[in-house]
Amino acid sequence: MTDVVTRFAPSPTGYLHIGGARTAIFSWLLARHYGGRFYLRIEDTDLLRSKQEYTDSILASMRWLGLDWDNAPVYQTQRTDLYNSVVARLLADRHAYWCSCTPEKVEAMRKAAKQRGEKPRYNGQCRSRGIGPGQGRCVRLKLPLSGKIVFDDMVKGHIAVDVSELDDMVLRRADGMPTYNLAVVADDYEMGITHVIRGDDHVSNTPRQILIYQALGLSVPRFGHVPMILGHDRQKLSKRHGARAVIEYRRDGLLPAALVSCLARLGWSHGNQELFSLEELVRHFDGTNLNQAAAAFDPAKLEWTNTRFMRDMPLENLAALVSPFVRETGFSVQPKARLVALCAMFRERAGNLLTLAENFRPLLVPAAELAVNKKDAAKHFTEAGKTHLRALTGVFQACDPFAAGKIEEALNSYVANSGQTFKQVAPPLRTALMGFMGGAHLSDIIAFLGKEETLARLARFI
Structure with missing residues (x-):
């Protein structure tokens, strides 16, 4: 092509x-x-x-x-000279003419045609009058008296419209402003447009625009009406x-x-x-x-598509996109690796960047400001639950290095030695760390918070 x-x-x-x-x-x-x-x-x-x-x-x-x-x-309001030059060319080549018919008179013509069972249209009264410019006068295109306008649409295929279906359209209004069809043709030609894709509500405009192209002796672009x-x-x-x-x-x-x-x-x-x-x-x-x-x-x-894109894109890219939303929540996460870590923990639980950024909040506030779900707290901060939190305080204090792998190893060892199941130990720990029964993998949460903040959260609820 x-x-x-x-x-x-x-x-x-x-x-x-x-x-x-x-x-x-x-x-x-x-x-x-x-x-x-x-x-x-x-x-x-x-x-x-x-x-x-x-x-x-x-x-x-x-x-x-x-x-x-x-x-x-390109701004059309800055191109009045172009439109005037095109109108002047059409007038000089006798493809256009001045018309003094008022809007009220044209409306009367259309009503009369409709009453006769004809297509409501301007009757071409000024085509042969040979009048020039004047107050209240517009410029109309002089259409051929017969024939068809034919074009192959990229979407709709072959389209043919009989000229008799149209009337001598206005090119420039009485106030001096170009009409839509004139401006579009002038712009598209001057800009070298070869293909026009637009909504099919413009299909009725296309034959009119093609007639303007033909009157100017210009090549017609390819149209596609979706x-x-x-x-x-x-x-x-x-x-x-x-x-x-x-x-x-x-x-x-x-x-x-x-x-x-x-x-x-x-x-x-x-x-x-x-x-x-x-x-x-x-x-x-x-x-x-x-x-x-x-x-x-x-x-x-659309929501499904967005969720798939969030889960499949590189974490570094996701971190860059969510960063402005994190700032809007009032937080700044530095260095970038920490933001990447948050994305890795929470992107499976969010359908958009706004929700993703909000999901970070429990890990970004200090222990004293962590919001706590009352039902989860009442259910899990029992004496048994607090006993686990006290014991885990010592486990995490001794954990070195304080990294996800070592933390998970220490947590699993505690569960095994306590004679309890993970389902008994994890709920009070998760609620103390997140404020509710949710969030990512526990060892990842603890590693992100760091030792000092982890111990502060446990101490708050013991």
């Missing part, structure tokens, strides 16, 4: 959600698979609804997902289905790799493989195997 250039073009009228994120992922993967370029364009011409905080959030979300872009982001993501009930995806903005998943401690892998599988497949690293996605995503049927988003599947 020749050089592939794709783009993602969000509007900063809200935060980036998973539907837009999936479109960005597909576009990014296609470009990276073929060694091409991927551009980011901010379509901010809706001046009333566009906000800088949304733009900042979109950029941050893209970076978090690992979707880097080539060159600086079905919208649905909820589990096959209805339009919303928050009630568990869908959230990408930035919210980040705050909740989801791994970006897990979200990318899960979203890539919504509408695309590679055999029966379920989990993909970013490198695997780049290797396999070539623009084929895109499904025509809409995929359903399952929050439980």
Whole structure:
């Protein structure tokens, strides 16, 4: 395939959600698979609804997902000269014309056509009037009087639309602002876009954009319209289905790799493989195997994917990702090896980074601040339980070196010599160390706490 250039073009009228994120992922993967370029364009011409905080959030979300872009982001509000030059070219070549019909008049035309049983549309009243610019006048594209617009969609296959289904669309509004279709064509051509992947809610725009390309004598990019993501009930995806903005998943401690892998599988497949690293996605995503049927988003599947990624990734990488969440809980774990040790102990018991960081808390607070589960304390801090804690105090004081292997050896020796079972000795010890009946392997917990803190915790509950 020749050089592939794709783009993602969000509007900063809200935060980036998973539907837009999936479109960005597909576009990014296609470009990276073929060694091409991927551009980011901010379509901010809706001046009333566009906000800088949304733009900042979109950029941050893209970076978090690992979707880097080539060159600086493009902003449509900074490209008015480009759009005006394209309109001027279409006017000069007589592929466009000035129209003085007011919105009210156009609406009346559409109502009249509908009453006659015809398609509601602008009737082309100003096509042949030869009027020029003026107050309240827009510019319209002069469509061919007959023919079909035909294109092969990467997802939906062969699509043909009769020109009679369309009307002479507005290219520039009476206020001087370009319409969506004009701006998109001008941008995509100027940026050298070869492939456009977007949601299938844009299918109706594609024939109109192709007509603009043809009027300008430009080559048309390849289009791929992916079905919208649905909820589990096959209805339009919303928050009630568990869908959230990408930035919210980040705050909740989801791994970006897990979200990318899960979203890539919504509408695309590679055999029966379920989990993909970013490198695997780049290797396999070539623009084929895109499904025509809409995929359903399952929050439980995303949680499962995230859990798998957390358990399978290198501990050093997991430690780097959880570190900011640990700091948010008010702790700093140094050196890095201690944070790695915590990850090794607790990652099997956490489904996200936020929970993982919270699980570290019992091992990071001093003995006096350890929160204790009252039921576990009442059940295990009996006279028999405290007798074990007193005896273990001496065992651990004598333990040298104070390392996991030696600690486990000493603990097992005590259990064997006490005439008790491990199930009798472990509960009071675990409750004293963790504050509840949970946590990792006892010898790992004790080694992490160190001798002084371990003895302090035992002393507190004796």
